[in-house]
Amino acid sequence: MNDFIFHNPDKVYFGKGQMKNLPQELLNFGKKVLLVYGGGSIKKNGLYDEIVSLAKSADIKLFELSGVEPNPRHTTVNKGAAVCKTEGIDVILAAGGGSTIGCAKGIAAAALTDNGDVWPLVLGGVWVTKALPVVAILTNAATGSEMDAWAVISNMNTNEKIGLGGSALIPKAAFENPEYSYSLPPYQTACGAFDIFNHVLDNYYFAGDATFDMLLEMQEAVMRTVVKWTPVAMKEPQNYEARANLMWASSMALNTILDGGTVHGCACHMMEHELSAYYDITHGHGLAILTPRWLSYISDESTAPSIYRLGKKVFGVEEGLSAAKGAERAIKAVSEFCFETLGLKSTLTDLHIDNKHFREMAEHACQGGSISGIRCRTAQDIEKIYEMCL
Amino acid sequence: MNDFIFHNPDKVYFGKGQMKNLPQELLNFGKKVLLVYGGGSIKKNGLYDEIVSLAKSADIKLFELSGVEPNPRHTTVNKGAAVCKTEGIDVILAAGGGSTIGCAKGIAAAALTDNGDVWPLVLGGVWVTKALPVVAILTNAATGSEMDAWAVISNMNTNEKIGLGGSALIPKAAFENPEYSYSLPPYQTACGAFDIFNHVLDNYYFAGDATFDMLLEMQEAVMRTVVKWTPVAMKEPQNYEARANLMWASSMALNTILDGGTVHGCACHMMEHELSAYYDITHGHGLAILTPRWLSYISDESTAPSIYRLGKKVFGVEEGLSAAKGAERAIKAVSEFCFETLGLKSTLTDLHIDNKHFREMAEHACQGGSISGIRCRTAQDIEKIYEMCL
Numbered sequence: 001m002n003d004f005i006f007h008n009p010d011k012v013y014f015g016k017g018q019m020k021n022l023p024q025e026l027l028n029f030g031k032k033v034l035l036v037y038g039g040g041s042i043k044k045n046g047l048y049d050e051i052v053s054l055a056k057s058a059d060i061k062l063f064e065l066s067g068v069e070p071n072p073r074h075t076t077v078n079k080g081a082a083v084c085k086t087e088g089i090d091v092i093l094a095a096g097g098g099s100t101i102g103c104a105k106g107i108a109a110a111a112l113t114d115n116g117d118v119w120p121l122v123l124g125g126v127w128v129t130k131a132l133p134v135v136a137i138l139t140n141a142a143t144g145s146e147m148d149a150w151a152v153i154s155n156m157n158t159n160e161k162i163g164l165g166g167s168a169l170i171p172k173a174a175f176e177n178p179e180y181s182y183s184l185p186p187y188q189t190a191c192g193a194f195d196i197f198n199h200v201l202d203n204y205y206f207a208g209d210a211t212f213d214m215l216l217e218m219q220e221a222v223m224r225t226v227v228k229w230t231p232v233a234m235k236e237p238q239n240y241e242a243r244a245n246l247m248w249a250s251s252m253a254l255n256t257i258l259d260g261g262t263v264h265g266c267a268c269h270m271m272e273h274e275l276s277a278y279y280d281i282t283h284g285h286g287l288a289i290l291t292p293r294w295l296s297y298i299s300d301e302s303t304a305p306s307i308y309r310l311g312k313k314v315f316g317v318e319e320g321l322s323a324a325k326g327a328e329r330a331i332k333a334v335s336e337f338c339f340e341t342l343g344l345k346s347t348l349t350d351l352h353i354d355n356k357h358f359r360e361m362a363e364h365a366c367q368g369g370s371i372s373g374i375r376c377r378t379a380q381d382i383e384k385i386y387e388m389c390l
Numbered sequence: 391m392n393d394f395i396f397h398n399p400d401k402v403y404f405g406k407g408q409m410k411n412l413p414q415e416l417l418n419f420g421k422k423v424l425l426v427y428g429g430g431s432i433k434k435n436g437l438y439d440e441i442v443s444l445a446k447s448a449d450i451k452l453f454e455l456s457g458v459e460p461n462p463r464h465t466t467v468n469k470g471a472a473v474c475k476t477e478g479i480d481v482i483l484a485a486g487g488g489s490t491i492g493c494a495k496g497i498a499a500a501a502l503t504d505n506g507d508v509w510p511l512v513l514g515g516v517w518v519t520k521a522l523p524v525v526a527i528l529t530n531a532a533t534g535s536e537m538d539a540w541a542v543i544s545n546m547n548t549n550e551k552i553g554l555g556g557s558a559l560i561p562k563a564a565f566e567n568p569e570y571s572y573s574l575p576p577y578q579t580a581c582g583a584f585d586i587f588n589h590v591l592d593n594y595y596f597a598g599d600a601t602f603d604m605l606l607e608m609q610e611a612v613m614r615t616v617v618k619w620t621p622v623a624m625k626e627p628q629n630y631e632a633r634a635n636l637m638w639a640s641s642m643a644l645n646t647i648l649d650g651g652t653v654h655g656c657a658c659h660m661m662e663h664e665l666s667a668y669y670d671i672t673h674g675h676g677l678a679i680l681t682p683r684w685l686s687y688i689s690d691e692s693t694a695p696s697i698y699r700l701g702k703k704v705f706g707v708e709e710g711l712s713a714a715k716g717a718e719r720a721i722k723a724v725s726e727f728c729f730e731t732l733g734l735k736s737t738l739t740d741l742h743i744d745n746k747h748f749r750e751m752a753e754h755a756c757q758g759g760s761i762s763g764i765r766c767r768t769a770q771d772i773e774k775i776y777e778m779c780l
Contacts (some may be wrong), residue, residue, distance in 0.1 A: 001634055003405025008398070015393025015651065214615040214635050214642070221607035228603065244391055245604050248650065252604070257647055260638065261405065 001211045002261030011173045018175055019050060019112045023058035025173040029133045030090025032061050034083055036104045037095045040066045045183055063087055071154045071276050071338035074119045080107035081116040093311045098143025101136045102151035105169040108132040121164060122153050128166025136171040139180040141246040142192030144199055144254025146174040154277060161277035172268040178243035186234040190342035191284025193230035193246055195224055198287045199253035203262045205305045210327045215260040225249045227314060231341050265373030268294050271382055274361035279353050288338040289348060292314055293388040295331045298375040348389045358386045391601045392651030400537045401563045408565055409440060413448035415563040419523045420480025420778035422451050426494045428458045428486045437485055453477055461544045461666050462493035464509045470497035471506040481523045488533025491526045491757040492541035495559040504641055511554060512543050518556025526561040529570040530580030534589055534644025536564040544667060551667035565764055576624040580732035581674025583620035583636055587613055588677045589643035593652045596693045605650040610703040613640050617704060621731050638727040641750045655763030658684050661772055664751035669743050678728040679738060683778040685721045688765040738779045748776045
């Protein structure tokens with residue numbers, strides 16, 4: 001078992017009646033607020049009007065950056081940072097899903113640099129300890145950005161999609177109202193849910209012996225939640241219980257309460273970021289295609305017992321099988337969850353992706369070295385897994 | 391499902407090699423530190439020497455308050471507060487279990503009052519938002535005080551044992567090294583573990599329909615951990631895995647990550663505080679005697695399904711029983727855990743407690759009104775449960 005530090009000072013307001021607390025959380029930092037949002041869904045569901053009205057009532061001055069892309073671009077981030085510098089913004093309010101919150105975090109970091117450019121920070125791999133405060137209103141259960149220390153920024157000129165991390169990027173407060181995710185269509189619901197599932201899976205022990213039992217237990221609890229409630233949310237988009245379970249699962253998956261000294265591999269995330277960077281596909285769908293193949297690829301004598309445990313605990317795979325057979329059944333259960341229950345297309349070919357850039361993407365994913373994790377570490381490994389996804 | 395706020399800014403350093411971070415965490419607040427500890431076990435296991443040496447290396451001036459009692463007295467708290475006032479203490483360092491950390495929290499609150507007396511704060515039921523900072527070094531997995539907002543202070547003149555709570559009482563940092571709990575004898579290990587178990591159980595839904603499924607799943611994960619690892623820690627006191635699972639379970643049980651809008655009843659804790667206040671028995675032992683009786687008392691058509699679920703998920707009670715039969719088996723499993731696995735004496739009579747003060751204690755527990763929770767609410771209910779424990 002490894003030593004670890006747990007520290008997450010984010011203050012989460014969860015539920016239907018929490019927005020009344022928004023003005024005070026913003027005023028903790030000042031009166032000039034940059035509101036960041038995406039394509040305008042918050043205008044349709046009333047959230048935008050609610051924010052404007054709350055701001056007005058508290059004499060808060062709102063500035064706006066709209067049109068944040070899924071897979072937010074560094075150019076958009078820089079536009080926001082320029083507003084912060086020009087207007088002397090005190091706090092950034094992100095209203096949306098992980099892309100919008102990630103964009104806000106990028107702005108928060110870039111706004112405190114001399115040239116207001118986020119990309120050198122991203123490329124430099126700096127751990128950000130100085131940034132403007134971010135407050136998040138979450139509308140999509142998926143990335144965990146509402147409670148984590150990360151943003152993922154894309155540069156479409158260079159086909160790069162890279163994480164930017166830092167303790168200063170953890171939101172100061174997050175508002176999570178499951179009702180705001182009612183309007184998400186089944187496909188986005190499924191992709192978001194699989195993102196959550198994979199965040200937990202990436203932290204799961206595959207070392208054969210479970211050394212921190214309670215961590216595994218809690219990880220399995222969150223994965224079972226996703227498996228149970230996602231199909232409900234897809235069928236009944238306004239089912240509060242389903243949306244609430246998924247939304248809190250999203251936060252639990254990446255607020256580091258499930259880390260506890262585990263070796264955070266992120267293999268599937270590293271591989272998927274390349275797919276999104278090259279083809280701009282939906283992150284959770286890319287993960288769903290990769291994950292069962294990755295599990296097959298890493299399955300061997302040392303990892304099969306853990307994969308089998310996952311199958312038993314999360315998908316109800318029967319007891320009493322050999323580790324190899326059990327792991328096989330577990331992987332089949334993960335596949336069925338992705339491609340039957342969630343109804344996601346199962347191959348890269350289905351998404352019109354061929355092997356043209358596989359080598360380049362694989363090398364890119366390891367940045368010339370290797371990724372951390374079990375068995376799948378080198379560009380050769382990654383290329384083979386991409387091939388398995390065709 | 392109820393709305394909730396989650397906010398726990400405590401920074402936890404978990405594991406064997408974390409003490410090197412202690413000086414910096416103290417220096418965040420200043421150089422004058424009041425070290426609070428109990429009967430001297432930290433002198434036997436080397437922790438005291440380690441603290442003194444780390445303080446010296448960082449030019450930190452240590453003041454001391456030793457001899458904190460299990461069930462810490464308000465008089466001891468006030469002694470510490472007087473030192474803080476006289477010496478201008480910047481931060482309080484508690485090294486011990488829940489009693490020591492609770493005492494430190496009481497000192498932290500009292501030190502900022504005019505007269506330095508904690509008891510009026512306790513009696514007033516004030517939510518403390520102003521206190522000196524507390525840093526905790528945990529040596530006993532039990533109370534959750536290392537991550538929670540509570541202290542429990544006893545006044546032996548008036549036979550009162552009452553909680554003092556407040557956001558300012560959450561420690562700023564906690565050091566959790568499972569090795570520091572190696573020296574705990576089996577009896578203390580068992581009592582501490584059952585305290586953890588009961589903290590989670592007190593937050594469990596007994597409303598018949600589980601409205602926040604993921605919360606229940608996570609609560610069950612932590613309870614299973616306690617059930618699995620406590621006998622291991624009792625048999626092999628130096629088993630790191632066992633001690634680590636229990637220590638992190640202690641923190642998880644009360645850092646509010648398992649609250650999520652549940653109605654925090656605390657019935658067993660309210661009843662037990664009276665037993666400890668009148669008879670100074672070990673808190674976890676009192677809880678173990680009360681809990682199965684309390685479960686029997688609250689079991690009816692509406693609660694039996696939840697009690698049965700608990701039995702299935704935590705103790706492996708078989709599927710397919712009626713709710714009533716299932717609940718009965720679940721309660722039997724809790725009893726067996728307390729009185730066979732943990733080996734605790736099963737009645738108040740065994741602890742030389744008779745019914746002499748039951749009426750008075752019961753009325754005291756509800757402070758003239760009622761306690762929150764399921765079915766067990768009035769002094770009459772509580773008195774009946776005490777009778778069941780003879």
